[in-house]
Structure formats: C-alpha cells, structure tokens
Amino acid sequence: MTVKQAMLRDLGSRDFEFINLVKEIRNQLLELGNVSQAKGYECVIMQGSGTFGMESMISSALAKDGHLLVLVNGAYGERISKMAKVQGIRYDALTYDEDQAPSVQELDEFLAKNPSVTHVVVVHCETTTGIFNPIKEYGTVIKKHGKRYMVDAMSSFGAVPVDLAECHIDFLVSSSNKCIEGVPGFSFTLVSQGGLKECEGRARSLSLDLYAQWKGLENNGQFRFTPPTHSLLAYHQAIKELYEEGGVEGRSARYQHNYQTLVGGMRKMGFTEYLPAEKQGYIITTFNHPEHKNFDFNAFYEKLNERGFAIYPGKLTKADCFRIGNIGRISTEDVKALLAAIAEVKAEMDF
Ligand SMILES: Cc1ncc(COP(=O)(O)O)c(C=O)c1O
Known part of the structure; x- marks a missing residue:
C-alpha cells in the first residue's frame, strides 16, 4: 500500500x-x-x-x-x-x-x-x-x-x-x-x-x-x-x-518463517514437495499434484482464486506440480489463511 x-x-x-x-x-x-x-x-x-x-x-x-x-x-x-x-x-x-x-x-x-x-x-x-x-x-x-x-x-x-x-x-x-x-x-x-x-x-x-x-x-x-x-x-x-524490516537478514527471516509455516501446513494435509527439503529454497515452493482422480489443477486454482489467493502452475518439464510463492508483503497470518482456504477446497473437491 x-x-x-x-x-x-x-x-x-x-x-x-x-x-x-x-x-x-x-x-x-x-x-x-x-x-x-x-x-x-x-x-x-x-x-x-x-x-x-x-x-x-x-x-x-x-x-x-x-x-x-x-x-x-x-x-x-x-x-x-x-x-x-x-x-x-x-x-x-x-x-x-x-x-x-x-x-x-x-x-x-x-x-x-x-x-x-x-x-x-x-x-x-x-x-x-x-x-x-x-x-x-x-x-x-x-x-x-x-x-x-x-x-x-x-x-x-x-x-x-x-x-x-x-x-x-x-x-x-x-x-x-x-x-x-x-x-x-x-x-x-x-x-x-x-x-x-x-x-x-x-x-x-x-x-x-x-x-x-x-x-x-x-x-x-x-x-x-x-x-x-x-x-x-x-x-x-x-x-x-x-x-x-532489518535489511536482507530481516526479510530473509520473514520469508523463512512463512516457508516453514506453508510446508508444515501442506504436509499435514498430505501434500508433498517436489524437491528434498535440503535443496528447496524458501522463496517459492514446488508441490507435487496429489495422485487422486478428483484432483484437477485448474479447478483447484480457480477455487483458490475465488477465495482471493493466486498460486502458480508448475513450470517443470517432467513432473506435474504447482508452486506457491513467498515474495511480497505476505505475513504468517496470510499463509495461515491460504492453508485454511486450501483445506476448504481440498474438502470440496474431495481428494
Ligand atoms: C530467476 C528468474 N530469472 C529471470 C526472470 C525473468 O524476469 P522477468 O519476468 O521480470 O522478465 C524471472 C522471473 O520470474 C526469474 O524468476
């Protein structure tokens, strides 16, 4: 703002x-x-x-x-x-x-x-x-x-x-x-x-x-x-x-905290990351598409969008993935709100 x-x-x-x-x-x-x-x-x-x-x-x-x-x-x-x-x-x-x-x-x-x-x-x-x-x-x-x-x-x-x-x-x-x-x-x-x-x-x-x-x-x-x-x-x-915010160190701390909150919440819902944790940076995270017949990325994206959240499609050549970014004025409360919206959409789509 x-x-x-x-x-x-x-x-x-x-x-x-x-x-x-x-x-x-x-x-x-x-x-x-x-x-x-x-x-x-x-x-x-x-x-x-x-x-x-x-x-x-x-x-x-x-x-x-x-x-x-x-x-x-x-x-x-x-x-x-x-x-x-x-x-x-x-x-x-x-x-x-x-x-x-x-x-x-x-x-x-x-x-x-x-x-x-x-x-x-x-x-x-x-x-x-x-x-x-x-x-x-x-x-x-x-x-x-x-x-x-x-x-x-x-x-x-x-x-x-x-x-x-x-x-x-x-x-x-x-x-x-x-x-x-x-x-x-x-x-x-x-x-x-x-x-x-x-x-x-x-x-x-x-x-x-x-x-x-x-x-x-x-x-x-x-x-x-x-x-x-x-x-x-x-x-x-x-x-x-x-x-x-404390310069690069301060911003790094916020992004890392948001990343931890995000992956913690996603794992609890059964989502898995594409990269092993030691390789995954804290700026943008790639998640595998859930292996379930009811999962459809476009519907998932649309439903999150309707709730005010924009995620990224995957950009990988070999695996079906989507990405969630941390860049921007995003607070931990925002990440928690996204996780709540994902839980809602997951229940609605039944995957
Ligand atoms: C690592 C990297 N390089 C280059 C670019 C290209 O930047 P732009 O889309 O601003 O031209 C991007 C964009 O996201 C990026 O993430």
Missing part, C-alpha cells in the same frame, strides 16, 4: 530530486549486496523487466570472440542459453535435471578442459522449482580459472544474503518487483568495475548497452531514455521498508 502510494506523484526525469533519488537507490542496492563504489562495484539500472536486465548483461559483456558457459537446471537457465543463441554468442550449457543443482566439480572440469570460456552464468534461486544453487562454491571455482562470473539473482536478491566480493561475482542481475517488493518497471546489474570496463564497445544493442547506461548515469545522473519514474519512486519507499 505505502509502496504504491509513493507513486502518486510525478517527478520529471531530469528533476534534481529524481536524480538524487536514483543515486541513492543505486548506492543502497550496492550496500544490499555488501559492496560499494569504494569497494570496486557499480550499480546500473536498466528499464524493462528482469529478462531485459539479463539480456543487457549478456549482450554487453561478451566480446565478439567471447565464450559463455551457462549452468542450467530450469527454465530461466534455458532462457539465458536462448539469449546467447539469439545474440550470436558462442555458448555451451551444462544442463541438469530440475531437481539437481549444477555440479561444482563438473564446472571445474569443464573450465579446465575449455580454456576459451570467458564468462560463466548461473541462476541463484531457479524459480522453476525454487532450488537454491550454490553460488559461493561456483564462485571459488570460477575465480580459480580466472573467468568472469554472472548471477541471475532475480528471485533471491533482497531476501537471501549475498556478498558479491566474497562470492567473486562480477555481474548480478535482479529486478524491481521481486524480493525488495517494489513494482514492475526496471532491472539492475551490480557489476565489478573491472567487469564493467570490459563492456565498453561490446554491446550488441543500443538500448540495452550496460556500459553506455552506466556512463549516462554517472555523467549527469540521468537515464539515456525515458526512465520508469513512478517505479523508482515506489522502489525508494520499498527499500526504506526493507531496512525497517
């Missing part, structure tokens, strides 16, 4: 107040990643959703003779491979089942055998299942081989603590409408100054040029093209509320 209210005013995109607000947000985002300009990192905000941010990074960072290695265990990893293909970038993918994290050892072996690789990219929380991939362990291996390391932290940044320097991350992308709880409108890249500098002159797109965007923001504080002023106003408020 307060985040949406912050949008009820207009600021000119060249207004001093707006320029200062953007500057503050960029510094705060670096701080949330435990880095700063003084520590050698930059924050570049890019118009467009998370996919635009990922494409900006991929299309700006790899040189003409660059070689990208994509670690894949879900739809968002697959999407990165697709971006490389569309951009005509040389790439390889190490692909795993959706319930497996890409292997640190196989990454190490691949990099040892393929010295031409220049960049490695992985999704932190693969939202397809909600699995958390071990980004710190990959970082150690990637650093050892001297490659640039890119992370899609779309559905983790702001609610899962991350220290970019400690994980040796050169590029980390997230977007405005995920764990920081803003509204849609932009994505951002936290990038090492070394990684950013290499991007100069490499872009395959004018509007998604990460280096040019950074240069514009640094030179006069302005965006090169119309910025999402209202989303940024909302974001400023959302970050304030994140700090009030």
